[in-house]
Amino acid sequence: MADTVRVLVVDDDAVVRFGLTMMLRGAPDVEVVAEAGDGAEAIALVEAHAPDVVLMDIRMPGMDGLTATETLRRRPDPPQVVVLTTFDADAHVLRALRAGAAGFLLKDTPPEELVVAIRQAAEGRPVLSPEVMRRLIDRVAEGGHDTRAQAARRRLGLLAERERQVALEIGAGRSNAEIAARQHIGLATVKTHVSAILTKLDLNNRVQVALLVHDADLDADP
Template sequence: MAAMAHLTTPPSGDRTSGDRTSGDRPGAIRVLIVDDDALVRAGLTMILSTAADVEVVGEAADGFEVPGAVAASRPHVVLMDIRMPRVDGLAATEALRGRDGSPEVIVLTTFDADEFVLRALRAGASGFLLKDTPPAEILHAVRKVAAGEAMLSPTVTRQLIAHVAAPGTARPGAHPHRNQALATLGVLSERERDVALALGQGRSNAEISQELFMSLATVKAHVSRLLVKLDLNNRVQVALLVHDAGLS
């Protein structure tokens, strides 16, 4: 993990997976770190601990430990490694995001074209980070996801889909689920569809507000309604659906 290579001394104390790593800080973004590499966990903890508004509240070394760790530490955001023994990050993300009131998930990987990344995003993860991401960008990602924003650009989404698309699609650039995606988007009102297309282009709520001449509160209301109508967990899944439909 290049961004963490210099972090060779883990924080003092021998913590058990799922235990809280520090006292509660009111208003802080609570983060659970899930990775089978103890050095990676220590490095992420040291990076996140530099921010006054972020608190690492627990760790897990395997996807099997995630439900208990989430129940014990009540995180807002989970940093989830994909490749782990026993239960991998994909299965853990699917199980976690299938529950009401679950925390946001950012998956960790060493490859930006990993097919498991796309599957994790479809399962409800809010984005992904490469393990050599600079510390400042890791903090930015945690803050962004905790605020309910997506952290996946349309370019990266298209690259992921292109890398893992099934061979023999009907035409170049077509996604195998295009017709299904178009039908799913058909349940939206015209204004909700406009918002969905903007999400597919990676727009923030503020940008959508300006482009569509809506108040910020109206944009948020539209996003909430279309998530319910589409039975999706977050903005990234909407963006992927728009990409599947060939509309971005």
């Protein structure tokens, strides 16, 4: 990651965009490279400016933030996307996380927390606490649960046994350090397993791993 985190702000409300941009200007290592009013404009500006992080509103006219997130995350070298929302848990946020968003922020997040979250996303770390992650997965719609669980278990079956255990620990919201202690392995080994899990399951981040584990209805060993 470069010393300066390049950010694209996407929201259909010009006042919100202005407020976010002004807050971020106070951070010496964060640069707002552009602003977009909808998803289509966001995609074009990502092409033009190559931001590290996109702050993406969900509900916008034209191309919404969900479609834009899915499109951006399919790029060969995608930016990290952090969803902006006024809700702390809903189906729209879950869809964005499944598409590969790094996490989400409430629009009234204090400036200092916003900057920390942007730095965290730029480093490829999820912008989502374990508590919020658990609240979100509890809100997953129950329709088609059996089919979804079977499909998720088949995907987790691609993992070696130790990788599967690490995946279940991620599903429980545990950090790498906590996983290392519980599984009696080194921190570097945990990181290797996490990397292998993401590669084998074709996922972008550990939030997606946690959602897959939840879909499979599996728990880590106590």
